[in-house]
Amino acid sequence: MPDTTPQYPDSYSQDDIQQILNIAIARHHTHEELSRxxxxxxxxxxxxxxxIIQAxxxxxxxxxxxxxxxxxxNLYRRQNFKQKLTKFAIVNIFLVSLNIIAAGSLTWSLYILLFWxxxxxxxxxxAYQTQGEEHERAFQRWSFxxxxxxxxxxxxxxxxxxWQV
Known part of the structure; x- marks a missing residue:
């Protein structure tokens, strides 16, 4: 059976040290928070x-x-989308119903439904895309x-x- 003990390096990169310490701290203090x-x-x-630690x-x-x-x-954008979707559904249900009642089939309301x-x-x-350049620009604009x-x-x-004084 081959020996499967890991070969420990003599030195570690800063990234490696950070990952090892993160694992060690997570294991050491499972339910306990550390104070400042x-x-x-x-x-x-x-x-x-x-x-350095203060910075x-x-x-x-x-x-x-x-x-x-x-x-x-992201919550704001999704809330806005839900409002627009609700308006879309209400108006298009009305238009499709009106079209079916008036013409007996879907004619003009189908075009409105599709384009809208x-x-x-x-x-x-x-609204649900949270990555990319466009999202970042929209976030910066909203933040400003x-x-x-x-x-x-x-x-x-x-x-x-x-003025009250």
Whole structure:
């Protein structure tokens, strides 16, 4: 029977070290969360400077905010699609029914159903597509619009408070 013991390398790349430590930490603390102090202690033991761990923590927090915004954006797009799909269904059920009652068969309403359906299908594809350049541009545009709305709202609130005094 051949020997199947793994051959451990003498050195590891940073990527390898990160993966090994991720596995080890996941196994060591299965249901327990680490405190921020413990994070800093681990970094200190790994000879990672306070500035580096603080910068990494800041980057991680910023990434979590962006991820939350992306999730909100995707929910917003899907909600919009569902509203458009509902309108499409209601209007086209009415038009098809009217066409069948008036003409006895599908004639003109079929064209409306097909062309509008194509638009709705493309909109649905965009709503559920979460990768790619177009999605990224749409997210950036939505994010910018939200920032502008929030800024205007903040300025308006401050103006109202100023006028009340």
């Amino acid at each position: 102090q413990q994070l800093w202690e681990i970094a200190s033991e790994l000879d990672i400077s306070n500035a 990494a923590e800041k980057d991680w927090l910023e990434q979590k905010i962006v991820d939350r915004q992306r999730h909100t954006f 359906g194509l638009g709705v299908a493309l909109n649905g594809w965009r 619009q939200n920032e502008v709305k929030q800024t205007v709202s903040t300025v308006w609130t401050k103006l109202q408070k100023t």
